[in-house]
Amino acid sequence: MSYIARRAFSTSRTNLSKVTVLGANGGIGQPLSLLLKLNKDVTQLSLYDLRGAPGVAADVSHIPTNSTVVGHLPEENGIKAALEGSEIVLIPAGVPRKPGMTRDDLFSINASIVRDLAKAVAEYAPKAFVAVISNPVNSTVPIVAEVFKSKGVYDPKRLFGVTTLDVIRAERFISEIKKTDPTAESVTVVGGHSGHTIVPLLSQSNHPEISGDVLDKLIHRIQFGGDEVVQAKNGAGSATLSMAQAGSRFASSLLKAIKGEKNIVEPTFVESPLFKEEGIDFFSSKVTLGPNGVEEIHGLGPLNKYEENLIEVAKVDLAKNIQKGVDFVKQNP
Incomplete structure (x- = not known):
């Protein structure tokens, strides 16, 4: 049975935005739900998890913003109620990394979780914009794609x-080195969302002069920044x-774009033509977002030799x- 925690909002507001979080009681899901409750563009927040979602809904519903919060559990087909009418579905569900684990180590567990949630999205919210957070993103996004194709x-x-974490890490880490305001930094990160597939294009940042050992250490920290947190915890x-x-x-950004705001650009891992001829169907690069989602996939721009080498390494992994995700769905439909 679902738990409904409502905050009144103007009945004259007709441009409603329902956003659903699948995995709302998890380590990412809870703070993500909090941040979405604070977002003025979210008018209906739908939270789903195997357990605990009603509690998260009750908690964040006390925040005085003009949105309705609904918490759902699996009972009474709660996932249907959670998804129906959703404009955006965010999927952070899954298990977290532990010391010594890579994102790929999570695959055997999270692949099944994401596959099953993708089936539900395909059935109950087939027109929603779907943002996959569950790791390993390089494989879980192809899993969702294959499920959607089958449906x-x-x-x-x-x-x-969602590869935005690599972007905000890059902006923060580069500001620490250069002693600048991190909110004034802008770093494009392309490729994928694990280890060597993460390629920061620092030559296109505010600090293209960074080189040598400082550059090597910065690139490594951006690529493996998650290890810092896993070890520290x-x-x-x-x-x-x-x-x-x-x-x-x-x-x-996606909400703003689908409501018609122009020039919304975010790096994100999408089906891309950039390296399709090489058998790489998905790639993260700058994407202009619009009312229908992906409006334009940008090229990588001018790269230096260092970055070209990083791209070549990234493409191998x-x-x-990607193939691992595709094969999983074929073998485990």
């Missing part, structure tokens, strides 16, 4: 892998709070990661 509802313009979790902020930022 006849796949629209590549409406499926996104001593096995008690992974990057949940920063990931929630990243997910919230992407959702906010990306091809394997």
Whole structure:
């Protein structure tokens, strides 16, 4: 049975935006739900999890913003109620990384979770914009795509892998080195969302002069920044709070774009033509978002030799990661 916690909002407001979080009681789901409750563009917030979602809904409903919060559990087909009418579906569900684990180590568990949730989205919210947070994103996004294809509802313009955490890490880390305001930094990060598939294009940032050992260490920290958090939490979790902020930022940009705001650009992992000839169907790059989702996929722009080498390394792992997701659905429909 669902739990409904309502905040009154003007009946004259007809442009409603229902956003659903699948996995709302988790380490990412809870802070993500909080941040979405604070977003003025979200008027209906739908929270779903196997347990605890009603409690999260009750908690965030006390925040005085003009939105309705509904918490759903599996009982009485709660996932149907959670998804129906959703404009945006965010999927942070899954298990977190532990010390020594890579994102790929999560695959055997999270792949099944994401597959089953994708089936529900295909049935109850086939027109929603879907943002996948569950790791490993390089494989879970192709899993969602394959499920949607099997259900006849796949629209590549409406499926996104959230790689924004790599962007905000890059902006923060570069500001620490250069002693600048991190909110004034802008760093494009392309490729994928794990290890060597994460490619920051620092030559296109405010600080293209960074080089040598400083550059090597900065690139490594951006690529493996999640390890810092996993180790610091001593096995008690992974990057949940920063990931929630990243997910919230992407959702906010997507909401603005689908409501007609222009020039909304975010790096995101989508079906892309950039390296399709090389068998890499998905790639993260700058994407202009619009009312129908993906409006334009931008090229990588001018790269230096260092970045070209990073891209070549990234493509090897990306091809394997993507195929792993595709094969999983074929073998486990």
